[in-house]
Amino acid sequence: MISTQCCRTTAPWNQGKLIGPKPPLKAKEIWSIRVRLQVAHRIRDLALFNLALDSKLRACDLVALRVDDVALNGRVRSRATVMQRKTGRPVQFEITEQTREAVGCWLEKKNLHKGEPLFPSRINRAKPMTTRQYARLLGLWLRAIGLDPLAYGTHSLRRTKSSMIYRRTGNLRAVQLLLGHTKIESTVGYLGIDVDDALLIAEQVEI
Known part of the structure; x- marks a missing residue:
C-alpha cells in the first residue's frame, strides 16, 4: 500500500496567496493614484491607468x-470597439475626456502612429508590453497609496467602473454588454452580486 504522505511533497499552488475575486478600487483610491501619476509626470502610466478603468x-x-x-x-476617439481574445466577440467602450487627454499626451510624447502598439514594450517598440509588466505597474501604483498589491489584481481595474455602474443603476444587462460577457450569469458572478445588493436596489424603487 502506497503511503499518501509521499504525495504531499509539493506545496499548494495558492500557499501564501490571497485567492478569490479581486476587489474593485474605490473612488478615493482612483483619485489618489491619478494625482500621484500626474505629479510624477508618469504620462504613460496615467494613460494606461485611465484607459484600463x-x-x-x-x-x-x-x-x-x-x-x-x-x-x-x-x-x-470618444468610443472604441475591440475584439476580445477570450470570447472572440467585439466589445465597445467609452473613452472619457480625461482619458482622451491622457492618451493624447502619451501618443504625442511617444510619437506613436497607426498600427503600432499603444503601450509598446521598452525593449522592442514593435511589441506591446506584457500582461506581467502591466500587473507589475499596477502593484507599484497600489503600493504608492498604501494598498497591498497582493489583495488586488488587473481584474480589479476591469471590475472597478463596471461595479460602480451597476451599483448606481442596477442595470445588469448594461454591465454585461460593457464587460463583453456572453452569459448574464457570468456578470452576476463577476460583480459578486448577492441578496443584499439586490435588496438595496429594490429599496430604491417605489411603486
Whole structure:
C-alpha cells in the first residue's frame, strides 16, 4: 500500500496567496493614484491607468491595443470597439475626456502612429508590453497609496467602473454588454452580486 504522505511533497499552488475575486478600487483610491501619476509626470502610466478603468478590458486585451484602436489621425476617439481574445466577440467602450487627454499626451510624447502598439514594450517598440509588466505597474501604483498589491489584481481595474455602474443603476444587462460577457450569469458572478445588493436596489424603487 502506497503511503499518501509521499504525495504531499509539493506545496499548494495558492500557499501564501490571497485567492478569490479581486476587489474593485474605490473612488478615493482612483483619485489618489491619478494625482500621484500626474505629479510624477508618469504620462504613460496615467494613460494606461485611465484607459484600463474606462475600457473595462481584460489585461490581455488592454496591452494588445493598437494606436488605431483608440485614435484616428492622431485624435483619440470618444468610443472604441475591440475584439476580445477570450470570447472572440467585439466589445465597445467609452473613452472619457480625461482619458482622451491622457492618451493624447502619451501618443504625442511617444510619437506613436497607426498600427503600432499603444503601450509598446521598452525593449522592442514593435511589441506591446506584457500582461506581467502591466500587473507589475499596477502593484507599484497600489503600493504608492498604501494598498497591498497582493489583495488586488488587473481584474480589479476591469471590475472597478463596471461595479460602480451597476451599483448606481442596477442595470445588469448594461454591465454585461460593457464587460463583453456572453452569459448574464457570468456578470452576476463577476460583480459578486448577492441578496443584499439586490435588496438595496429594490429599496430604491417605489411603486
